[in-house]
Amino acid sequence: MDLSSVFSLEGKVALITGASKGIGFAIAEIFAAAGAKVVISSRKQDALDEMAKQLSSKGYEATGIACNVGNMAELPILVEKTVEKYGTIDILVNNAATNPVFGPVHETSLEAFDKIMNVNVKAAFELCRLCYPHLRKSSGASVINISSIGGISPEHGLGIYSVSKAALISLTKVFAKEWGDSKIRVNAICPGLIQTKFSEALWTNEKIMSMIMKQLAIKRAGTSEEIGAMALFLASAASSYTTGGVFTADGGFTI
Incomplete structure (x- = not known):
C-alpha cells in the first residue's frame, strides 16, 4: 500500500485563514509539502507576501491574499481572488480567530462580544457558504474548522x-x-495550549502554566506543526470516511 498517496494533496487548492503565522501558517506549509496549492490569508498583505515568499523558496505553490474576515464584505473578494488564481477551492480551513478580552464574562462588552462572534463564527459560516459552489465540484472536498478545547x-x-x-x-x-x-x-x-503568539499570555505566565501542567497527560505545550499534521489527515483521503468529527489535540487536557 502506497501511504504517500493516502496523505497526498497533489492538485488540490487550499484556502486557509489566519495563516500568516502560528497554526494557520503551519497548516499551509504542511499542505503545500503534501502537494497543495495554498492561499494564505490574514489582514496584512505585506506579512502574507513575506510568508508566501518563504513557502515559494522551498518549491511550494503559495499566494497571499489579504482579508479581514471580521468584515463580511471582504469575504466574497477573498473567494473570488482564490478562484481567479487557481480555478477552484478543494479545501477550506477556517483558522482565523480573535479574543480581545480576558476576565469575567460579565465584564465583556457588547462590542467585544460582536467582534468575537463575527470573526470566530460568522466568518466561518459565510466562507463555507461562499466556497460551497466550488467545494461541491471537488473530488475530495474538505472543510476544517479550528475550534478550541474551550468549545468543549x-x-x-x-x-x-x-x-x-x-x-x-x-x-x-x-x-x-x-x-x-x-x-x-x-x-x-x-487545540489545547499551543505555543503561538495568540496564546502567549498563557504560556508566558508561570502561575497559569503550573496549573495547566497539572492537568496535562503530556506535560508540555503543543506545537503548531502538531495541529498541522492533524489538519493534513482531515484534508486528505486518509480521512475519507470522517465527517462531523471533533478532534482534540490538547496533550490530554480534556481526558
Missing part, C-alpha cells in the same frame, strides 16, 4: 471566546450533516 468546556477568563468555539463545533456538525450528499466533509480540530 469553557476556559477560565475566556468566556465568550469559549462560547464562540462551542458554536463553531455545532456549525461544523450542521454543515457535515447537510453537505454529506454533496460529498463535502466538515470536521473540527480543538
Whole structure:
C-alpha cells in the first residue's frame, strides 16, 4: 500500500485563514509539502507576501491574499481572488480567530462580544457558504474548522471566546450533516495550549502554566506543526470516511 498517496494533496487548492503565522501558517506549509496549492490569508498583505515568499523558496505553490474576515464584505473578494488564481477551492480551513478580552464574562462588552462572534463564527459560516459552489465540484472536498478545547468546556477568563468555539463545533456538525450528499466533509480540530503568539499570555505566565501542567497527560505545550499534521489527515483521503468529527489535540487536557 502506497501511504504517500493516502496523505497526498497533489492538485488540490487550499484556502486557509489566519495563516500568516502560528497554526494557520503551519497548516499551509504542511499542505503545500503534501502537494497543495495554498492561499494564505490574514489582514496584512505585506506579512502574507513575506510568508508566501518563504513557502515559494522551498518549491511550494503559495499566494497571499489579504482579508479581514471580521468584515463580511471582504469575504466574497477573498473567494473570488482564490478562484481567479487557481480555478477552484478543494479545501477550506477556517483558522482565523480573535479574543480581545480576558476576565469575567460579565465584564465583556457588547462590542467585544460582536467582534468575537463575527470573526470566530460568522466568518466561518459565510466562507463555507461562499466556497460551497466550488467545494461541491471537488473530488475530495474538505472543510476544517479550528475550534478550541474551550468549545468543549469553557476556559477560565475566556468566556465568550469559549462560547464562540462551542458554536463553531455545532456549525461544523450542521454543515457535515447537510453537505454529506454533496460529498463535502466538515470536521473540527480543538487545540489545547499551543505555543503561538495568540496564546502567549498563557504560556508566558508561570502561575497559569503550573496549573495547566497539572492537568496535562503530556506535560508540555503543543506545537503548531502538531495541529498541522492533524489538519493534513482531515484534508486528505486518509480521512475519507470522517465527517462531523471533533478532534482534540490538547496533550490530554480534556481526558
